[in-house]
Amino acid sequence: xxxxxxxxxxxxxxxxxxxxxxxxxxxxxxxxxxxxxxxxxxxxxxxxxxxxxxxxxxxxxxxxxxxxxxxxxxxxxxxxxxxxxxxxxxxxxxxxxxxxxxxxxxxxxxxxxxxxxxxxxxxxxxxxxxxxxxxxxxxxxxxxxxxxxxxxxxxxxxxxxxx
Amino acid sequence: xxxxxxxxxxxxxxxxxxxxxxxxxxxxxxxxxxxxxxxxxxxxxxxxxxxxxxxxxxxxxxxxxxxxxxxxxxxxxxxxxxxxxxxxxxxxxxxxxxxxxxxxxxxxxxxxxxxxxxxxxxxxxxxxxxxxxxxxxxxxxxxxxxxxxxxxxxxxxxxxxxxxxxxxxxxxxxxxxxxxxxxxxxxxxxxxxxxxxxxxxxxxxxxxxxxxxxxxxxxxxxxxxxxxxxxxxxxxxxxxxxxxxxxxxxxxxxxxxxxxxxxxxxxxxxxxxxxxxxxxxxxxxxxxxxxxxxxxxxxxxxxxxxxxxxxxxxxxxxxxxxxxxxxxxxxxxxxxxxxxxxxxxxxxxxxxxxxxxxxxxxxxxxxxxxxxxxxxxxxxxxxxxxxxxxxxxxxxxxxxxxxxxxxxxxxxxxxxxxxxxxxxxxxxxxxxxxxxxxxxxxxxxxxxxxxxxxxxxxxxxxxxxxxxxxxxxxxxxxxxxxxxxxxxxxxxxxxxxxxxxxxxxxxxxxxxxxxxxxxxxxxxxxxxxxx
Numbered sequence: 016x017x018x019x020x021x022x023x024x025x026x027x028x029x030x031x032x033x034x035x036x037x038x039x040x041x042x043x044x045x046x047x048x049x050x051x052x053x054x055x056x057x058x059x060x061x062x063x064x065x066x067x068x069x070x071x072x073x074x075x076x077x078x079x080x081x082x083x084x085x086x087x088x089x090x091x092x093x094x095x096x097x098x099x100x101x102x103x104x105x106x107x108x109x110x111x112x113x114x115x116x117x118x119x120x121x122x123x124x125x126x127x128x129x130x131x132x133x134x135x136x137x138x139x140x141x142x143x144x145x146x147x148x149x150x151x152x153x154x155x156x157x158x159x160x161x162x163x164x165x166x167x168x169x170x171x172x173x174x175x176x177x178x
Numbered sequence: 179x180x181x182x183x184x185x186x187x188x189x190x191x192x193x194x195x196x197x198x199x200x201x202x203x204x205x206x207x208x209x210x211x212x213x214x215x216x217x218x219x220x221x222x223x224x225x226x227x228x229x230x231x232x233x234x235x236x237x238x239x240x241x242x243x244x245x246x247x248x249x250x251x252x253x254x255x256x257x258x259x260x261x262x263x264x265x266x267x268x269x270x271x272x273x274x275x276x277x278x279x280x281x282x283x284x285x286x287x288x289x290x291x292x293x294x295x296x297x298x299x300x301x302x303x304x305x306x307x308x309x310x311x312x313x314x315x316x317x318x319x320x321x322x323x324x325x326x327x328x329x330x331x332x333x334x335x336x337x338x339x340x341x342x343x344x345x346x347x348x349x350x351x352x353x354x355x356x357x358x359x360x361x362x363x364x365x366x367x368x369x370x371x372x373x374x375x376x377x378x379x380x381x382x383x384x385x386x387x388x389x390x391x392x393x394x395x396x397x398x399x400x401x402x403x404x405x406x407x408x409x410x411x412x413x414x415x416x417x418x419x420x421x422x423x424x425x426x427x428x429x430x431x432x433x434x435x436x437x438x439x440x441x442x443x444x445x446x447x448x449x450x451x452x453x454x455x456x457x458x459x460x461x462x463x464x465x466x467x468x469x470x471x472x473x474x475x476x477x478x479x480x481x482x483x484x485x486x487x488x489x490x491x492x493x494x495x496x497x498x499x500x501x502x503x504x505x506x507x508x509x510x511x512x513x514x515x516x517x518x519x520x521x522x523x524x525x526x527x528x529x530x531x532x533x534x535x536x537x538x539x540x541x542x543x544x545x546x547x548x549x550x551x552x553x554x555x556x557x558x559x560x561x562x563x564x565x566x567x568x569x570x571x572x573x574x575x576x577x578x579x580x581x582x583x584x585x586x587x588x589x590x591x592x593x594x595x596x597x598x599x600x601x602x603x604x605x606x607x608x609x610x611x612x613x614x615x616x617x618x619x620x621x622x623x624x625x626x627x628x629x630x631x632x633x634x635x636x637x638x639x640x641x642x643x644x645x646x647x648x649x650x651x652x653x654x655x656x657x658x659x660x661x662x663x664x665x666x667x668x669x670x671x672x673x674x675x676x677x678x679x680x681x682x683x684x685x686x687x688x689x690x691x692x693x694x695x696x697x698x699x700x701x702x703x704x705x706x707x708x709x
Binding site: 017035045050064069085087090107110114126132133 | 622625657668677684
């Protein structure tokens with residue numbers, strides 16, 4: 016890569032930068048990051064799911080931790096908060112991490128907590144979408160649909176294990 | 179001692195002064211006739227020689243024609259003209275002017291003008307005087323003059339005096355035109371209407387150089403009739419009933435008088451309200467009122483699109499008058515010359531009976547066609563195509579934002595050139611460079627042979643607090659990945675696709691087992707990747 020403007024080497028202005036680590040803008044940057052992160056996770060006992068490469072599960076005698084990765088956003092849940100804290104600490108040591116606390120917003124999903132469980136909505140995402148297409152002042156219209164979806168333990172057929 | 183030596187001693191005065199001085203001082207000298215030209219004097223003092231010989235004159239009308247092009251006008255006329263070409267008869271000083279969009283039209287105008295002279299006056303044009311402009315010196319023009327046997331007199335380069343006839347006429351035309359425009363408070367976009375009117379009038383005025391005879395009289399043999407003249411730019415009220423779309427519309431509206439229609443037996447006027455131009459004979463004048471000034475002052479206080487100085491559209495309606503009483507025998511030989519081949523729109527007005535309308539003119543004997551002085555009415559752009567200029571669409575002048583300097587310490591700049599002058603951005607870039615060095619992102623090497631060099635640039639972001647205040651100036655170095663070649667500079671890229679089922683599953687599991695949900699974010703994630 017060419018030397019950055021304003022920070023050209025005094026001694027070797029004709030030299031170029033041989034990139035060792037990736038940089039924003041490079042085509043391979045997302046892939047390099049993903050390789051870097053997913054190759055680190057097995058050292059913490061995580062295994063990538065065969066069904067979804069962004070899902071990682073850590074099964075240990077102490078409990079289970081589930082990690083969901085989307086580029087640089089990480090969603091973490093597990094059977095014990097002590098297990099979660101251990102994972103967060105390990106990750107923070109390896110990477111420059113920012114702990115955002117309890118989940119509130121992930122991939123456009125707004126999550127609010129109640130005594131009966133979670134409420135997931137996309138009102139923020141819809142607002143952003145309306146802003147983008149310049150429809151924020153349009154009148155709303157009722158669009159009936161099922162208010163909730165019952166998940167039953169024995170509903171449907173189990174999927175076959177992916178190879 | 180001879181005079182040339184004294185001439186040098188006195189510091190090169192003229193010969194007259196030198197000899198006078200020598201005579202008065204009683205200094206003996208010998209006249210030096212051989213060296214009467216002092217090169218040093220010529221080199222430093224030479225000016226134009228006096229023009230003592232008379233300009234080309236002629237005893238027969240239309241034998242010698244002087245011509246010149248005026249323009250470009252600083253303002254384009256409402257019909258899109260920037261130039262006019264003038265033809266002046268050296269004998270009678272009768273002058274014709276024709277509007278042009280560009281100078282190249284001179285040739286075609288001259289060809290039709292010459293035909294007009296031959297047909298109308300049986301003229302025998304022998305000498306054509308012009309300046310050395312390219313519009314007169316091109317191949318077509320020369321060839322035409324050659325085939326017609328006309329001698330072309332061209333003024334010397336940088337010697338407009340030799341074309342003084344035409345140059346002086348320009349001054350007369352324009353001085354009159356400017357006066358007409360000023361008194362009528364008309365904007366300069368009406369310049370050609372004013373010029374056409376002034377030449378119409380100038381041809382009828384007694385000419386001092388012709389012992390106060392009339393150009394018109396000398397050419398046509400009859401005295402001009404002046405009863406139909408009106409003040410240029412004054413208010414007028416044409417009968418606009420034929421243009422109405424329904425019967426309850428007013429029959430007239432205030433117009434400004436813009437001159438005498440050459441091809442038509444009537445007057446040209448332009449509506450103040452619609453900015454449409456009409457040619458009509460059914461018209462009443464109020465010569466004390468110049469309505470354009472009131473309109474422009476009104477538009478200054480309340481600008482409305484209809485009263486803008488630039489009319490949104492100018493369209494011309496040419497009305498052919500149903501004047502059946504005038505027999506063709508009264509037509510004067512001076513039928514108008516249609517140089518620009520504008521199609522004559524004949525709109526037979528069926529329901530218009532001039533007798534039943536209001537009295538058209540004060541003088542019942544007025545037949546404008548009798549002194550129709552071949553003013554081309556072709557300035558009217560009646561081509562059906564709608565153009566931007568006809569609709570008043572013009573690109574607004576873009577004023578540079580550098581007039582009000584932007585404070586780039588509070589606005590996100592886009593170039594390194596700007597940020598290199600601001601300390602806050604400089605420190606932000608230094609911070610990023612330090613971080614990249616700490617990461618060991620690159621090392622400096624000479625460029626390997628035949629390798630693709632990827633560029634890089636700085637991207638600047640302002641991090642703001644919730645209250646809008648600036649929290650941090652952030653600079654990020656990004657590679658110009660668009661310069662990378664697949665298979666050479668990189669093999670595979672990665673763009674993850676969310677499986678909503680997985681997200682839903684995780685979000686369902688957590689409350690099911692009462693697990694805590696945590697969220698993490700990796701800072702500068704892409705910088706962690708290893709190539």
